[in-house]
Amino acid sequence: MQRTRFEGKVAVVTGGSRGIGAAVARRLADEGAAVAIGYRGHREAADALVAELGGGGRAIAVRADASVPEQTGALIERAVAEFGRLDVLASCAGIEHFDALEKITPADFDRVFAVNTRGQLFAVQHAAAHMREGGRIVLTSSVSASKAFFRHTLYAASKAAVESMVLNLSAELGQKGITINAIAPGGTATDMAVEHGASYLHPDLVGKQDLSGWLDVQVALGRLAEPSEIAAGYAFLASDDAAYMTGRNLQVDGGMF
Numbered sequence: 001m002q003r004t005r006f007e008g009k010v011a012v013v014t015g016g017s018r019g020i021g022a023a024v025a026r027r028l029a030d031e032g033a034a035v036a037i038g039y040r041g042h043r044e045a046a047d048a049l050v051a052e053l054g055g056g057g058r059a060i061a062v063r064a065d066a067s068v069p070e071q072t073g074a075l076i077e078r079a080v081a082e083f084g085r086l087d088v089l090a091s092c093a094g095i096e097h098f099d100a101l102e103k104i105t106p107a108d109f110d111r112v113f114a115v116n117t118r119g120q121l122f123a124v125q126h127a128a129a130h131m132r133e134g135g136r137i138v139l140t141s142s143v144s145a146s147k148a149f150f151r152h153t154l155y156a157a158s159k160a161a162v163e164s165m166v167l168n169l170s171a172e173l174g175q176k177g178i179t180i181n182a183i184a185p186g187g188t189a190t191d192m193a194v195e196h197g198a199s200y201l202h203p204d205l206v207g208k209q210d211l212s213g214w215l216d217v218q219v220a221l222g223r224l225a226e227p228s229e230i231a232a233g234y235a236f237l238a239s240d241d242a243a244y245m246t247g248r249n250l251q252v253d254g255g256m257f
C-alpha cells in the first residue's frame with residue numbers, strides 16, 4: 001500500500017543531511033511531502049539526499065547552522081518561497097557532549113545549548129509564523145533527558161529543556177491549531193552513536209563490557225534502532241493521525257530500562 005499522508009504538504013527538516021534527520025526527510029518524502037533539508041557541514045550528503053528524493057520540485061537542501069536563528073529562519077523562508085507553504089517542522093539537528101563536571105566550560109554550555117535548545121526554540125518561532133491550522137512541529141529530545149549517565153549532564157539538560165518547551169508551547173500554539181511534540185530517541189545507529197556510543201557505559205564497565213553487551217541488559221529489544229525506526233515516530237507526530245496529541249514527549253527507545 002502506498003502511503004500518502006503528506007501528499008501536498010511541505011516539511012522542513014533541520015539536521016537533515018545525516019542520521020535521524022536524513023531518515024525523517026526520506027520518510028516524509030516517501031509519503032508525499034516536499035522537503036527542505038537543513039544542514040551545516042555535510043553538503044555532499046545533503047545534495048545526494050535531495051537527488052535521491054527527486055531533486056528540484058520535491059526537495060531542496062539549504063545550509064543553515066541551527067545555532068544561528070537567522071539561518072534557520074532563512075531555511076524556512078526558502079522552503080516557503082520554493083514550495084508555497086509550510087506544514088511540518090521536524091527539528092533534528094543536535095550535538096552530543098560528554099564530560100565530567102569539573103571539565104565543563106561556559107563555552108561548552110553555550111555551544112551545546114545553542115544547537116540543542118536555543119536552536120530548536122527559534123526554529124519553532126520561525127516555523128510557527130508560517131504555519132496554518134493543522135501545522136505540526138516535532139522537536140528532538142533524547143532518552144537521556146530522563147535517564148542518568150555518567151558525565152552526560154550538559155547534553156541531558158539541553159534535551160530536558162526541549163521537553164519543557166514542548167509542554168509550554170503547546171498552549172500557545174494550540175490556539176492556532178498547531179501541535180508540537182518531541183521524540184526522545186533511544187540509541188540509534190548513526191554517526192553520533194559510532195562516535196559517542198561507548199561513552200554511555202558506566203566507567204566501572206569500561207574494558208569489561210562492550211556496547212552490545214550493555215544494550216542486551218539495558219534495552220528490551222537488545223539493539224540500537226535503525227534511523228528509519230525513529231523516523232516512523234516523527235512521521236506519526238507530523239501526520240493527521242496525531243491530530244489530538246500535543247505537548248508530549250514520545251520515547252522511541254526499544255524499551256530502555
Ligand SMILES: NC(=O)c1ccc[n+]([C@@H]2O[C@H](COP(=O)([O-])OP(=O)(O)OC[C@H]3O[C@@H](n4cnc5c(N)ncnc54)[C@H](OP(=O)(O)O)[C@@H]3O)[C@@H](O)[C@H]2O)c1
Pocket residue numbers: 014015016017018019020021038039040041042043064065066067092093094095096115140141142143184185186187188189190191192193
Ligand atoms: N543517535 C542517537 O543515538 C540519538 C539518541 C537520542 C537523541 N538523538 C538526537 O537525534 C538528533 C539526530 O542525531 P543523529 O544521531 O542523527 O546525529 P548525527 O548522526 O551526528 O547527525 C547530526 C545531524 O545534525 C546536523 N547538525 C549538527 N549540528 C548542526 C548545526 N549546528 N546546524 C545544523 N545542523 C547541524 C548534522 O548536519 P551536518 O552533518 O551537515 O553538519 C547532521 O545532519 C540529535 O538531535 C540527537 O541529539 C540521537
